[in-house]
Amino acid sequence: MEPDPYADFHSAETGGPFQDCISCGLDLDHDSDLPYLVAKSYRRGECIFEYAICDDCRSNMAQEFSSESRQALAHFFEKHVNVRERSIFLAFGDEPALWIEKCASCETPRNQLESYSLGGVLLGRNMIYDPYPLCLCGKCEEKIQGLLSQKTRGIWDDFVDTHFDGPPADVEDLPVRGRPIPF
Numbered sequence: 001m002e003p004d005p006y007a008d009f010h011s012a013e014t015g016g017p018f019q020d021c022i023s024c025g026l027d028l029d030h031d032s033d034l035p036y037l038v039a040k041s042y043r044r045g046e047c048i049f050e051y052a053i054c055d056d057c058r059s060n061m062a063q064e065f066s067s068e069s070r071q072a073l074a075h076f077f078e079k080h081v082n083v084r085e086r087s088i089f090l091a092f093g094d095e096p097a098l099w100i101e102k103c104a105s106c107e108t109p110r111n112q113l114e115s116y117s118l119g120g121v122l123l124g125r126n127m128i129y130d131p132y133p134l135c136l137c138g139k140c141e142e143k144i145q146g147l148l149s150q151k152t153r154g155i156w157d158d159f160v161d162t163h164f165d166g167p168p169a170d171v172e173d174l175p176v177r178g179r180p181i182p183f
């Protein structure tokens with residue numbers, strides 16, 4: 001059997017596509033014409049944090065971030081992610097693996113990373129490309145985190161507290177806290 005090219009963006013918990021928006025409960029898999037972001041964080045090859053969030057909820061949350069944080073995030077991507085060069089992957093068609101082979105910022109290959117996060121935007125069961133999907137290593141995530149205001153980090157932490165039963169064991173030292181990325 002061919003490996004599913006979208007497997008990296010399925011729920012590690014269920015093994016299948018994400019079903020619901022973590023925030024509003026929208027059915028993402030059926031009859032929704034709203035794109036959604038899948039975010040997953042890995043450590044030593046194991047997925048330790050994952051969720052899917054619909055575009056509405058995601059932009060509502062992003063609007064709460066301080067404008068300094070939004071600018072800092074945009075600036076980071078402008079400066080450290082070669083968005084234009086990545087667009088070349090579009091020529092290869094529906095191949096999410098190409099987009100997440102290495103950290104989008106420092107370009108360390110994913111298989112050499114101790115911790116990293118993946119983000120992908122889907123519509124139903126289809127991937128929406130450019131600039132997502134992307135991989136960011138733990139170190140680059142920490143750099144981004146350092147750019148965010150207290151207010152923005154607080155909004156993210158509230159989100160995590162509301163939707164997860166506390167951080168899973170063993171992740172306090174991961175950039176899961178205070179981290180609206182991939183956003």
Ligand SMILES: [Zn+2]
Binds near residue numbers: 057
């Ligand atoms: Zn939602």
Ligand SMILES: [Zn+2]
Binds near residue numbers: 105108
């Ligand atoms: Zn990196």
